Amino acid sequence: MVVFLPFKGYRPNLRAGETISDRISPPYDVIGDEELKTLQSEKLNVTNLTLAPDADGRYRAARKRFGAMIANGALICDPPSFYIYEQIFSDGGEERRRRGLVGILKTESYAEGNIIPHEETFSKVRADRLNLLRDMEAHLESIFGIFPGLGEELSAEVLGQERLLYTYVGRDGVEHRYYRLEDPDLCMRITERLKDQKVLIADGHHRYETALAYSSENPGSPSKQYVLCTMVAADDPGLAIWPTHRLIDAGDIGENSAVKKIEKAMRTEEVTLRELEERLPEHLFGMIFRSGRCLLADNREIPSDLYRLDTYSAQQNVLYGVYKSDEEKSDVSYDAELPSVERAMAEKRHDAAIVLNRPSLDMIWKLAESGRRMPKKTTYFFPKIWSGWVFYRMD
DSSP states (O other): OOOEEBOOOHHEEEOOOGGGGOOBSSSSSGOOHHHHHHTTSSSSSTTHHHTOTOOOOOOOHHHHHHHHHHHHTTEEEHHHHBBEEEEEEEEEETEEEEEEEEEEEEEOOOGSSSSOOBBBBHHHHHHHHHHHHHHHHOSSSSSEEESOOOHHHHHHHHHHEEEEEEEOOOTTTTTEEEEOOOOOOHHHHHHHTTTTEEEEEEEEEEHHHHHHHHHHHTOOOOGGEEEEEEEETTTOOEEEEEEEEEEEEOOTTHHHHHHHHHHHHHEEEEEHHHHHHGGGGGGGEEETTHHHHHEEEEESSOOSSSSHHHHHIIIIIIITTTTOOOOTTOOOESSSHHHHHHHHHHOOOSEEEEEEEOOOOOOOHHHHTTTOOOTTTTTEEEEEOSSSEEEEEEO
């Protein structure tokens, strides 16, 4: 059974001269070094909690800072509430609107079959986030879940009851709106509606698995069995899934040698860059090399359903099969925007790039429910769920 509850959220209490942009940030794992410096120049920004470890990798100083923010009124506590997180953005020139329901989700083992992962994770990331939870005793960032939905009638009631708290438009043009939903009867009916549904983790696998480990460390504390979660309905018209392209630094593996091995493992066709862009949806994936050479690639055979997934086939046939990549090596980086990938390759910043198609939500659900994990960073749910709007305090 899925347990999704309203909670007493701690959220920014904006003072004179402050705006919500001073407090919020993209999720911790997509912030570059320069952006982090800018964000952390605002003393009350969430990154001063999520990305400010002590020298030994713990977060004791951040915990003191968090406590001071509560004590001095920089954060205020709401009565038990759900929150609504709305994002308005452009996707391929089309304006879209995505709405998420924010509450706390009870953690449970994937083996129960109610909460379903779809990607593999990095163990070293989980260790850092576990230290954060141990010291903070609070969830500062939300995971992103997908669920079947509330239904038309209940969704319409939510629209009539929500109260706007914050608005913000980012440099990327995404408009963020954050609302509170306090009505106890409506909150109870939302909880009831979700209890017999399943939740697919769209983003935040590391945070969910960390929260599950933390709950296991604290079996006697009911409040520590939950994780902050933003739920989006599977039929939400703003649910956009982008691919995450791979950029490869090949080391001592030459381009001609790599191409020969790829051609041996897969059916390939040499094309121009423009042809790659136009014809990519007809093929499994494409490749761009440092020299400007481009290939379209397809499987020679399909030993399992996973090989129908471009990221899995690329991982097995190219990353593992040709470049001998693994989790411990830093020879692969990721980029969700094709124009950015093409610029990087034109500037010869990498040896090769794997260009992928948009993932299908139906395929993600099908593979996830069958218990199969997709490669790390198979999906990029756009826009990202930003942090700092509301916190779940567990102590």
